Amino acid sequence: MDKLDTSAWLKKIENWKIKYPLKFPKRGGLRAQHVLAELDRLTDSNAVISTDVGQHQMWAAQFCKSIRERQWLSSGGAGTMGYGFPAAIGAQLGKPDDLVVAVVGDGGFQMTMSELATAAIHKLPLKIIIINNSYLGMVRQWQQLFFDNRESGVDMEGNPDFVKIGEAFGIKGISS
Secondary structure (H helix, E strand, O other): OOOOOOHHHHHHHHHHHHHOOOOOOOOOOOOHHHHHHHHHHHOOOOOEEEEOOOHHHHHHHHHOOOOOOOOEEOOOOOOOOOOHHHHHHHHHHHOOOOOEEEEEEHHHHHHHHHHHHHHHHOOOOOEEEEEOOOEOHHHHHHHHHHOOOOOOOOEOOOOOOHHHHHHHOOOOOOOO
């Protein structure tokens, strides 16, 4: 099979990026978009990024560039909350010399945070960025957009202290 020529499509995308550059508010506290843009800058777009699904996935897709194959791990639109952290563990085991970063939401991370034990046992150097907004953000956004702002089951007030949970497994954590 001949390789598909995507050059025209890629050129169109580049033109859209110029016409519609990524923007986010610079005031009002630390924003997920800023964190992800800085992650991309500090890693020279070279980290393996793994995400759950949600707003953080969309922001990571926009602000973390993939410059090589098998660098972006995401389940797409399959709705798999909790995928990001275990996928990052697998990526780190498979590519022990690569920088692997799990970008996860607070809801998805709580589904699989017990795997901190796996990361600790294997002394994995992977990094975890938890976008902790105390909401199931994308679910909430869809409820606001399509269900006349009727929110149900999306408030995550009462989240645990993720730094202390990491420390309980011997994993260093910081919080903004």
